Amino acid sequence: MSEYIKITETPSLYNDLEMLDTKDILLNINKEDQKVALAVKRVIPEIELLVDGLEERFLHGGRLFYIGAGTSGRLGILDASEIPPTFGMPHERVVGLIAGGDSAIRKAVEFAEDDRSQAWKDLLEHKINDKDVLVGIAASGTTPYVLGGLGEARKNGVLTAGITNNPGSPLAQLADIPIAVDVGPEFLTGSTRMKSGTSQKLVLNMITTAWMIRIGRVKGNKMVNMQLSNTKLVDRGTRYLMEGLKLPYKEAEKLLLQYGSVKKAMDALK
Structure with missing residues (x-):
């Protein structure tokens, strides 16, 4: 050496x-x-x-x-x-x-x-x-x-x-x-x-x-594949969907919890 x-x-x-x-x-x-x-x-x-x-x-x-x-x-x-x-x-x-x-x-x-x-x-x-x-x-x-x-x-x-x-x-x-x-x-x-x-x-x-x-784990500037492991992240994901899909909060939250991620919810609706 x-x-x-x-x-x-x-x-x-x-x-x-x-x-x-x-x-x-x-x-x-x-x-x-x-x-x-x-x-x-x-x-x-x-x-x-x-x-x-x-x-x-x-x-x-x-x-x-x-x-x-x-x-x-x-x-x-x-x-x-x-x-x-x-x-x-x-x-x-x-x-x-x-x-x-x-x-x-x-x-x-x-x-x-x-x-x-x-x-x-x-x-x-x-x-x-x-x-x-x-x-x-x-x-x-x-x-x-x-x-x-x-x-x-x-x-x-x-x-x-x-x-x-x-x-x-x-x-x-x-x-x-x-x-x-x-x-x-x-x-x-x-x-x-x-x-x-x-x-x-x-x-x-x-x-x-x-x-x-x-490798496609981000969309725009958002963490669309993040795990929904606490209330803060569910709220963040809900707001991402509100912005991306022009939905009211409750409807966006329901979709997020149904599909498990922002990306899956967006893909399903598209």
């Missing part, structure tokens, strides 16, 4: 943080956060490649898998868990896996990320295959759990992408599609839950939202 400079470990641009008052701490964190969206903008071409790859493979039954450890793993699981209620997708089409298993979502599992062979074992439990896409997430770009999973996936014909905050890292070099977001040093040196984690969340939002739009 070649040596390279880990941007995520470089010293903060700020010093003597304990001497700052609360307002200055917050202003400086915000100043750093403003750099994140611009850093993400620079990797949009790579994100585009991934979205197009996902669209193509989805049409042939492919799925999206995320693997990561710590903050990165939790962000992948968060994104995966939000796709079914937001877009009405089956849970098994977007799967998030974290080093250490589900217990690591809430509490760190010591040294779980250092097991290079475990990710592929976890993925095999889901019968990953060459129709699928695997996205490894690691701010450092060196997490063994992630590198091991991506390496085996590539050997087996799976399209791979790597979301990292260190250009030139092992993850960036290994992935078919490297998405290396250079956000610079963290406000708190090495605390990648901050700018690095924020950039990962932005990229994940872009990947799955663009993908769901491309």
Whole structure:
């Protein structure tokens, strides 16, 4: 493994943080956060490649898998868990896996990320295959759990992408599609839950939202396939139908509950 400079470990641009008052701490964190969206903008071409790859493979039954450890793993699981209620997708089409298993979502599992062979074992439990896409997430770009999973996936014909905050890292070099977001040093040196984690969340939002739009899970600018899992979402869906079909509230609500989704109700009436 070649040596390279880990941007995520470089010293903060700020010093003597304990001497700052609360307002200055917050202003400086915000100043750093403003750099994140611009850093993400620079990797949009790579994100585009991934979205197009996902669209193509989805049409042939492919799925999206995320693997990561710590903050990165939790962000992948968060994104995966939000796709079914937001877009009405089956849970098994977007799967998030974290080093250490589900217990690591809430509490760190010591040294779980250092097991290079475990990710592929976890993925095999889901019968990953060459129709699928695997996205490894690691701010450092060196997490063994992630590198091991991506390496085996590539050997087996799976399209791979790597979301990292260190250009030139092992993850960036290994992935078919490297998405290396250079956000610079963290406000708190090495605390990648901050700018690095924020950039990962932005990229994940872009990947799955663009993908769901491309495969027809959105109409106009509306979430027409969302699950009706609470009163707020039933009300939102009802208002979508009111607007789209020019119906009074009660009639729109009745149709929504009858068909189970905005899209199904609209298709039935058309």
